[in-house]
Amino acid sequence: MLFRQLFEPETSTYTYLLGCERTRRACLIDPVASEVPAYIDLLASLNLKLVYTMETHVHADHITGAGRLREALGSKSVVHRDAGAMCADLLVTHGVPLQIGDLDFEVRHTPGHTAGCVSYVMSDRVFTGDALLIGGSGRSDFQQGNAGQLYDSITGQLFTLAPDTLVYPGHDYQGNTVSTIKQEMAKNPRIGQGRSREEFIAIMAELKLAYPRFIDQALPANQSCGMTEAGA
Amino acid sequence: MLFRQLFEPETSTYTYLLGCERTRRACLIDPVASEVPAYIDLLASLNLKLVYTMETHVHADHITGAGRLREALGSKSVVHRDAGAMCADLLVTHGVPLQIGDLDFEVRHTPGHTAGCVSYVMSDRVFTGDALLIGGSGRSDFQQGNAGQLYDSITGQLFTLAPDTLVYPGHDYQGNTVSTIKQEMAKNPRIGQGRSREEFIAIMAELKLAYPRFIDQALPANQSCGMTEAGA
Numbered sequence: 001m002l003f004r005q006l007f008e009p010e011t012s013t014y015t016y017l018l019g020c021e022r023t024r025r026a027c028l029i030d031p032v033a034s035e036v037p038a039y040i041d042l043l044a045s046l047n048l049k050l051v052y053t054m055e056t057h058v059h060a061d062h063i064t065g066a067g068r069l070r071e072a073l074g075s076k077s078v079v080h081r082d083a084g085a086m087c088a089d090l091l092v093t094h095g096v097p098l099q100i101g102d103l104d105f106e107v108r109h110t111p112g113h114t115a116g117c118v119s120y121v122m123s124d125r126v127f128t129g130d131a132l133l134i135g136g137s138g139r140s141d142f143q144q145g146n147a148g149q150l151y152d153s154i155t156g157q158l159f160t161l162a163p164d165t166l167v168y169p170g171h172d173y174q175g176n177t178v179s180t181i182k183q184e185m186a187k188n189p190r191i192g193q194g195r196s197r198e199e200f201i202a203i204m205a206e207l208k209l210a211y212p213r214f215i216d217q218a219l220p221a222n223q224s225c226g227m228t229e230a231g232a
Numbered sequence: 233m234l235f236r237q238l239f240e241p242e243t244s245t246y247t248y249l250l251g252c253e254r255t256r257r258a259c260l261i262d263p264v265a266s267e268v269p270a271y272i273d274l275l276a277s278l279n280l281k282l283v284y285t286m287e288t289h290v291h292a293d294h295i296t297g298a299g300r301l302r303e304a305l306g307s308k309s310v311v312h313r314d315a316g317a318m319c320a321d322l323l324v325t326h327g328v329p330l331q332i333g334d335l336d337f338e339v340r341h342t343p344g345h346t347a348g349c350v351s352y353v354m355s356d357r358v359f360t361g362d363a364l365l366i367g368g369s370g371r372s373d374f375q376q377g378n379a380g381q382l383y384d385s386i387t388g389q390l391f392t393l394a395p396d397t398l399v400y401p402g403h404d405y406q407g408n409t410v411s412t413i414k415q416e417m418a419k420n421p422r423i424g425q426g427r428s429r430e431e432f433i434a435i436m437a438e439l440k441l442a443y444p445r446f447i448d449q450a451l452p453a454n455q456s457c458g459m460t461e462a463g464a
Binding site for chain 1 (some may be wrong): 283306308313321322323324325327328329331332333
């Protein structure tokens with residue numbers, strides 16, 4: 001498998017490129033609009049054909065590159081049915097398997113940061129979007145966020161994966177790139193260390209986070225796969 | 233590839249089993265509820281794992297086996313986003329590629345019989361559901377049917393396939409099993425032989441078909457993947 005973890009510094013977003021060496025088919029998880037030319041170059045240099053762009057959710061902090069990549073490369077956009085992105089080509093739900101060449105993904109519905117959040121599970125790794133972050137979690141105070149639901153998603157759908165499963169998050173603000181399920185269960189200060197649902201809800205209620213910087217542009221743009229003026 | 237064309241005589245429905253010999257993954261196109269036990273036996277005897285059940289549309293004449301197969305085997309149900317079957321697991325749109333082991337499918341939106349009709353295209357064959365039938369076409373007088381749209385779907389999305397592409401329809405009432413695009417373009421009395429859009433619309437308007445026998449049970453059942461009392 002070809003694998004690249006790509007960092008967009010303005011919004012601290014991780015995008016992931018996964019490619020099948022045998023079939024040369026590839027996907028991008030959470031591509032960012034401003035980086036589309038770089039993705040196109042990278043795919044060409046690796047001789048990969050982009051089949052799907054896969055969103056973990058409708059983002060509030062950056063604009064998706066899904067629409068531009070669809071225009072440029074004919075890739076199809078994957079998102080959860082409840083995400084409210086009716087521009088998407090393939091609407092998925094919990095438990096659906098997706099195959100790209102020899103790469104196998106299973107969709108797990110992990111709402112709580114938003115109603116339509118999913119994690120993409122592979123045999124040795126999981127892409128958690130803004131549900132589980134390294135030493136943290138996505139916020140749950142807008143976009144149908146719900147701290148109790150987020151606790152249930154992380155503990156029920158992610159902490160039940162094999163302990164050595166690699167955790168690749170949608171963001172990191174401290175330079176971390178990867179963790180494991182075992183490590184997050186042991187160390188994550190918000191939801192690891194055996195925290196109860198009530199403790200997690202109380203922690204999330206106390207965060208007092210600022211209003212997201214880009215939400216007023218990003219949300220409407222992402223509902224149309226990044227193809228509004230802000231995205232294109 | 234393992235391939236079986238299965239006939240359900242009460243509603244003259246064709247169901248298709250396609251299996252990848254390398255990965256043992258399989259799909260069923262348009263499974264019928266009453267035949268589910270036979271599908272389960274057949275899959276087991278061929279040592280195949282059912283990944284997807286793929287509907288060409290929400291049927292008015294028989295009840296889908298998708299829900300029962302999901303319960304029994306964990307398969308996921310695929311249908312077009314506009315079909316109105318919100319019970320489905322994977323909602324597809326025009327142009328989406330789907331992969332099952334080494335089998336590649338492309339979704340083509342072919343509305344006109346219903347709004348959410350699709351055809352599933354492979355490299356050498358197409359599953360046309362009730363859009364193009366052998367020597368005929370699906371009716372267009374209910375379920376958002378539209379004869380002009382059906383003409384555009386068949387001529388724009390199916391007659392543009394390679395001439396030798398095998399045509400596997402959703403039904404046949406005269407014992408035909410398979411045709412080709414070339415043959416339907418040459419011989420189909422409704423839409424082949426260079427028929428114009430206006431001629432086709434006039435032919436469809438003159439059919440005076442009876443009200444479908446099973447529609448009042450089948451439609452609501454199929455909107456819930458066959459899991460109402462009529463289907464289960």
